[in-house]
Amino acid sequence: MARPEDAALLEALEAQGRELSYAQSRLEAMRATLLPPPASFWRGAAGRAYEAERSGLGDLISQGLTKVTEASALTALAVQRVMTRV
Amino acid sequence: MATDELLSASEQLAALAIEASLLGHSLSALESTSALSATNAPHEAWQAHRSVGDALAHLGESEARARSLHGALVAAADGYGFVDRFIGAVVRSLASDVAGVLGAFAPLNTVLSLPLLTAGGAVAGAVALIPGARQAASRFMRDNNELLTNPLTVTIEREATMVADDAAMGAAGIPRPIADVLGDEGLGLSGHASAAAGVMATGSMFGLFREGPVHLVDSKPVVGTAPTGYLERLNRVPDADKTGGAQVIIDRYEMPGEADRFEVYIAGTVTFNPIATDEPFDMTTNMSNAVGPGSGAYESVAEAMRLAGIDENSPVQFTGYSQGGGTAAQLAASGNYNTAGLATFGGPTGQVAIPQGFTTVIVEHSDDLVPGLGGTQQNLHAVIVERDVFGGRQIPTEFAVPAHHYEYYEETARLMDAAESNAITDSIDSLNRFSEGAVSVTSNQYRFARD
Numbered sequence: 001m002a003r004p005e006d007a008a009l010l011e012a013l014e015a016q017g018r019e020l021s022y023a024q025s026r027l028e029a030m031r032a033t034l035l036p037p038p039a040s041f042w043r044g045a046a047g048r049a050y051e052a053e054r055s056g057l058g059d060l061i062s063q064g065l066t067k068v069t070e071a072s073a074l075t076a077l078a079v080q081r082v083m084t085r086v
Numbered sequence: 087m088a089t090d091e092l093l094s095a096s097e098q099l100a101a102l103a104i105e106a107s108l109l110g111h112s113l114s115a116l117e118s119t120s121a122l123s124a125t126n127a128p129h130e131a132w133q134a135h136r137s138v139g140d141a142l143a144h145l146g147e148s149e150a151r152a153r154s155l156h157g158a159l160v161a162a163a164d165g166y167g168f169v170d171r172f173i174g175a176v177v178r179s180l181a182s183d184v185a186g187v188l189g190a191f192a193p194l195n196t197v198l199s200l201p202l203l204t205a206g207g208a209v210a211g212a213v214a215l216i217p218g219a220r221q222a223a224s225r226f227m228r229d230n231n232e233l234l235t236n237p238l239t240v241t242i243e244r245e246a247t248m249v250a251d252d253a254a255m256g257a258a259g260i261p262r263p264i265a266d267v268l269g270d271e272g273l274g275l276s277g278h279a280s281a282a283a284g285v286m287a288t289g290s291m292f293g294l295f296r297e298g299p300v301h302l303v304d305s306k307p308v309v310g311t312a313p314t315g316y317l318e319r320l321n322r323v324p325d326a327d328k329t330g331g332a333q334v335i336i337d338r339y340e341m342p343g344e345a346d347r348f349e350v351y352i353a354g355t356v357t358f359n360p361i362a363t364d365e366p367f368d369m370t371t372n373m374s375n376a377v378g379p380g381s382g383a384y385e386s387v388a389e390a391m392r393l394a395g396i397d398e399n400s401p402v403q404f405t406g407y408s409q410g411g412g413t414a415a416q417l418a419a420s421g422n423y424n425t426a427g428l429a430t431f432g433g434p435t436g437q438v439a440i441p442q443g444f445t446t447v448i449v450e451h452s453d454d455l456v457p458g459l460g461g462t463q464q465n466l467h468a469v470i471v472e473r474d475v476f477g478g479r480q481i482p483t484e485f486a487v488p489a490h491h492y493e494y495y496e497e498t499a500r501l502m503d504a505a506e507s508n509a510i511t512d513s514i515d516s517l518n519r520f521s522e523g524a525v526s527v528t529s530n531q532y533r534f535a536r537d
Contacts, residue, residue: 009126016134019116023141026109034102036095040471040507047472048237050155057102057151064144068113071137078130 006082013079020072027065035061091509096159099152106149113142237452237474297374300366300386303331303533305393310337310529312349312521316447316499316514320431322349323407324531325492326356326367332531333367333383333410334390339524347401347426347520348394350417352387354408354432354492364535367409375412375434376459379420383413386534388422394530396423403427403520407495408456411448415440427517428468431495434460442467445516449498451475454489469513473498 002010035058039050117138308329313319324335333353338346356367366382374381396402402423406414411433418425419440428446434457440446446468450457453474457463463470475489475498482488502510521527 006126009131013127013131016116019112020134020138023109023113026105030102030105030109034098034105036098039095040091040509050158053151053155057148057155060144060148060151061106064141064148067137067141067144071134071141074130074134074137078128078134081128081130 002083003085006085010079010082013075013082017072017075017079020068020075023068024065024072027061027068031058031061031065091507092159096156099156099159103149103152103156106145106152110142110145110149113138113145117142237477297370297380297382298362299537300382300389300534301537302389302393303535305390305530305532306332308335308529308531310527312337312339312518312524312527314518315503316429316449317496317503319405319429319517320407320496320499323351323405323410323431324353326353329353329531330533331356332533334387334532334534335529336390336394336396336532337527337529338394339521340526340528341523342525345400346395347524348391348396348403349520350387350391350396350402350404350414352383352404352406352410352413354406354410362536366534366536371413372409372434372459375409375416376437379416381413381416382534382536383409384416386532387413387417389534390532391417391423393532398422399424401426401520403429403517405429405431406433407431407492408433408490411435411457412438412460418444418446426520429517431499432456432490434458435465436460436463438465440465440468445469445513447471447510447513447517449473449495449502451489451494451498453477455487456490469509471498471502471510473501 036054039047039054117135311318311322313322322335322337324332326333329335333356335351337349337351339348340346353367355369355372357363357365358369362368362370362382366386368382371381371383375384391402400423403426404414404418405428406412408431411430412435413433414428414430415433415435415438417423418428419438421441425441425444427444428440429449430447431449432451432454433448435448436457437460446465448463448465448468449471450463451474452472453476475494485491488494502514505511
């Protein structure tokens, strides 16, 4: 049972947890469906340059996802900590 | 097909940029929530706050990169191949200049470099003529196969084969502007084919690359099947070591109420000896194919087709591996046959003008020197499947040119069978439809020799 003075904070953290969980699923969907697969349409140097950019973009999305997942886990820990405060 | 794929990828990237932007706005709102920075928040909430900030930075960069890639793809879709052609043209132009200058200053070098540039002919000649040179060359190739099995080496090789004629014209004292007008980039009066013809003419003085007529040695029925995938198609190509020397297999599909249809499968190089012996699937054919139709292998297949009952109206599909790919492309391009489909694996086909109007699949390993011998790939209407076989993995040391080995093309064919790209699946569907409705398949293998 949270302390009455933590009620607003707890509510904000729980809302953040929900938002982050939603953001996590959107990022996963983004990586799975919106990132184009490796290209067969460009060859040679242009193909390699495109593939480097495409794969770099994939890495960025993955890093973003990692950070959101991390924030989500930390938020859950924060909620737990606030709930157990005495 | 390329434009469709380009546009589809660019649409995905546009949607990705929008989604990254929307998600960024949601996370920004979260980041600025006052409760997050409340003084009574535990330290995990502060850490979460920082992680959200990092995620926002990644999302912002993702959005910018996606927009930039989207723009590049839209621009490229307006003229597919522009970038590759542009890069190729720049490299070729620079290489032509260098070749022309070298040729003008060193005529002897030019004579020697022509075969090197076009097909390693001089090396092949030395290997054939100098005792012990074959073992030395073979050891050199194996020891240096990391250099040889490299997409950049293949790109340079492709460009080098395209400028061999410039070196010759430089040696002949033809000024560069006139050479430009005559060459591949101009009237096309000189170029890849004429350079190869020059090598053959020079080589023939030393007993190399001498073409001659061919004759049928043996023909016999074999088990016929209609392939249903790229791997099965490649596996129908005869391996002379396993077929008793037969280099051609022809399958006849009996179609009720229609003319019979034919699949022609053509073997790769059987011997790499530059001195023409009785084997027509040799280095001489490799050089001849670069000049145009009429090589020993070409004439062998044409004769096998005649014996199989194929005339100019018979629907026919060609499949070849290595040299067989080049020969298949020459036959399809000859205009002498009612070609319905063509599949080549590791063939030097770049400068063969394959007509449009039928399904053509060209499979090339980007680290394989052999397709590079065909010069830059001009058949951009075809479905061109490229694969960097040893990108990121160990190169076997037992072969000189491992990326050309049949087993790696089998591996690629397997990957193509599992691929989901519309271009690849549509092409195999089209090649497979050729045998649909056939009530029987009969098959013959043919072995030819030079006279």
